[in-house]
Amino acid sequence: MAESSFDIVSKMDMQEMTNAITQTEKELASRFDFKGSKSTLTLEKETLVVVSDDDYKLGALIDILQSKMLKRGLPIKNIDYGTIESASMGTVRQRLKLKQGIDQENSKKINTLIRDAKLKVKSQIQGDQIRVTGKNRDDLQAVIQLLRKADLTVDLQFTNMK
Template sequence: MAKDCSFDIVSDVDMQEVDNAVNQTAKEISQRFDFRGSKSSIALEAEEIKIIGDDDYKLQSVIDILQTKIVKRGISLKALDYGKVDPASHGTVRQIIKIKKGIDKETAKLVVAAIKESKLKVQPQIMDDQVRVSGKNKDDLQNTIAKLKQMDFKVDLQFVNFRS
């Protein structure tokens, strides 16, 4: 009798790597010539990054540096949810970037629909902020992973807990 194989689809972010990227960005801001005398800063607070810049140009420069550091650390830019740019004190501007963890219900439904549309013999199941896919054949599960990797969702997907 064949037993079921399964894997989980998650969207997770290593917060230590985000912290490292933020710290590297702050260090680069403090050392760069074009930021001398600037009030620009960056800080990680809980699960959001707070960026302050002298103006929109400096704010965008800080965001560009942050994005470079985050990509080098192996984190997808899809994990960042940019808030609107707000005016702050002393003529500066501020932007909050939230870090998306987990798969929201709407995206989970899209993932399940994509799996069912593939006509593979697997059963997707939404479990809180992840999707579990199970099936009798390992090849079907691997084909499911391959199909999902080709598709573009609003979040970065990881495939974990592959059990056979």
Template sequence: MAAKENSFDIVCEVDMQEIDNSLNQARREIETRFDFKGSKSEIKFDGEVITLISDDDFKLKNVIDILESKVIKRGVDVRTLKYGKVEAAAGDTVKQQVNIQQGIESELAKDIVKEIKKSKIKVQASIQGDKVRVAGKNRDDLQAVIQLLKEKEYDIPLQFTNYRSS
């Protein structure tokens, strides 16, 4: 009888419904807050990219603070928000694009695989699209890999999914 193979995936996934809920809450707060009365501040979302617009850098920073507080309240890690540079926009305003990190970029995936190999834990790690699959015979080895990666600080939150035994 062959030994069982166990595996799991390392991913970076964001619940887009929670992002949407966060944005709606942030918009409501901006509409009702006294310090935003008469301000041109707004948050737009096209399903992929968030666009923040405000009167100036100071107000834009306040919009970001509101957005991040709502995102955190909804249980989404703020490291999934990737801010572009602040640009001048129409009507004496400034805008900033915010991308939402979905998936693990190839450079980071390579670093994760390298880190796992360097640990000498008896598992195989392979990059599969925007995720990393880790497979091994021993479940304790898989747990050790998860522990190893949790101790490392990455720029994005990692989740460990699709835990399988075959």
């Protein structure tokens, strides 16, 4: 019987993220409470810079963005919220880091969860992803179910099922 495998990754589709930002900007233009506001969203590589008039409007802007992300199937778990800081002309700014890949801490946690499940599979860390191999596909499916229920700080996708 051949070995089966799959990869555990944590990625954010940047094209979909751009679409979510565009939809958020369209909603801002049509909302009465944001009329005349200096609210903007700027995507700089892996960081989204959110600027608004005050803390309340910044929170509302992030709520709109999160709802648009969820509608597009983007994980909001993969956002690392920076501190709210003062910006020019009386505005406030917050940097949202978009996490790509699984960091070392979560990789170790995932490996420990898989090992403690006592399934006949092997898992190995390969950079920012994890490859799980095993002879029985049912064991691989059990690993996927286990990780979906696990409380991790990143959203996981399961790819390359062979």
